Amino acid sequence: MNIEHQEQMQKVLSALKSMTVKNFFFVGCGGSKAALGPGDYFMDRELNLPSKVYTSNEFIHLNPKTLGENSVVITRSHSGTTPETVDATKFARDKGAMTIAISMDMASPLCREAEYVVHYNYKDGSDAVDGDTGMFWALIFNIINALSPNEKYDRLLNQLSNLENLFEVNKKNTYDAAFDFGKRNKREKLIYTMASGAYFDQAYSFTSCLLMEMLWIHSNAIHSGEYFHGPFEVTDYDVPFLVIVGDGPSRPLDDRALEFAQKFSDKIEVVDVQKLDYLKVDADLRAYFGPAIIGAVLRQYADGLAEHTGHPLSVRRYMWKMEY
């Protein structure tokens, strides 16, 4: 981690030590909200403190009663300009909460509104440990380790230095499958996604930002645990699903949903996190690393669709083109 990033992290941790934390709020929109999801998931499992995720505008209008001076509000926006998230940060700070903004741009409105900032590098060729996933994982597990110290978090934080290689190797290993997925699915107007646990937000992000936003393909991110309670009735031989089978505690949910889906649909694509190459990551830390790696792998499945549909991921019809 570079020195600027280390200093930001130290400021956050010092501030945390000087307060009594009562709860955590994760607040963002779309892909940024989804990117915060694993933070909520891991805190839920590891910390004896409540946490919750909100889409920014709902957070403001709902106005949670537990939000106050003992709250930590972590907001996130890639550009740092998302108006709802800037407003949510101001709203939380006005309530006396400790605010931490995550963005690639320190000069952005979001970072100006927040008391603490966590910057990440973006497409500048620097090591992945300083990128969006590396910095977010560092933030979350530094916080968890500060509030509930455990040697496994020390190891986890050290082994974030593997991220760059983990991304590279696993992207290479899944490239062919991802592009073949694009070829086989290029005529599809609708592709469902499915996942659970810390991976659910990856499915949500793939559905909302990659399929719907960037590729104009209809979709819905179905929680594997919810599949049998309604959604599974749309399963048919010609209905495509991209199923993430995670390697965390909820893997049995994914396995069960996958087994059923494969029985009745001929168009099931499986992304099995257990088949990733974890390189030098300790075996007991894999469930923390899987959700960090899978995003880079999944991106290639969207690249595959873009390649074969001739619809670049950069094309929009509304976003950035008009006021809304």
Add this chain to the structure above:
Amino acid sequence: MNIEHQEQMQKVLSALKSMTVKNFFFVGCGGSKAALGPGDYFMDRELNLPSKVYTSNEFIHLNPKTLGENSVVITRSHSGTTPETVDATKFARDKGAMTIAISMDMASPLCREAEYVVHYNYKDGSDAVDGDTGMFWALIFNIINALSPNEKYDRLLNQLSNLENLFEVNKKNTYDAAFDFGKRNKREKLIYTMASGAYFDQAYSFTSCLLMEMLWIHSNAIHSGEYFHGPFEVTDYDVPFLVIVGDGPSRPLDDRALEFAQKFSDKIEVVDVQKLDYLKVDADLRAYFGPAIIGAVLRQYADGLAEHTGHPLSVRRYMWKMEY
């Protein structure tokens, strides 16, 4: 409320008074999880205690660290037989939490596992105050009133006696619109839903249980606050959306999403909660009653689709027909 129901409620409230409540968990699957959602929403706004919703199997596998002797876990299953929810109740009770099960069948496995039970009547011609919505609203606002007393909750609980008439009048007022929606949309293979606040779970339920499960129509429940952060790019002249415009604090989110959607799609159906007839409900209590009434209204939109597609809501291809 009938005597059996009153006694159940009193037992819950007495037990609550004898413990120090630290947090609430709402746990269920599919439509039952969605039905619990407004409880989480209202507690979030009104109580200075954390609450969170989980799908049952995720709840067990995630194993939230804050779950313990000071927790209240509210589980729900219509039949009381949903295996994941029965297991979740047992899991929570083993952790020392206070468990409250909601079901129409007191002899069900769910109700046998839970320490406390809240029964609701189902299709027996009794007053709606004893039905699923009436009993759940009574439970939630009795709990909120016990922990944070306010005269408005007393009025709210009293005015639940209006539910029967509210259902009847508002179903009647929206019947034609709902059946016309069915006629206009009978050829659609995909219909999105959209909502926010306490209404989001109504959209989720309509999407998962009515459109996908009962009608085999593809769908996705989009949060109005998330619409502009990805999903809105699928909007086009021929893409249908059913938009619930709520009457609570997040109505501005719905208004904004609706305005955009109507500009680019010719197939927008609006269900405006402000146009409901609230009869004798006090003006300051409407935001509590809207989410209680809208489910009965929305059901008619599914009835309209069933009528015009000739696909009865009772038809399934997998559910109840095989092991899974």
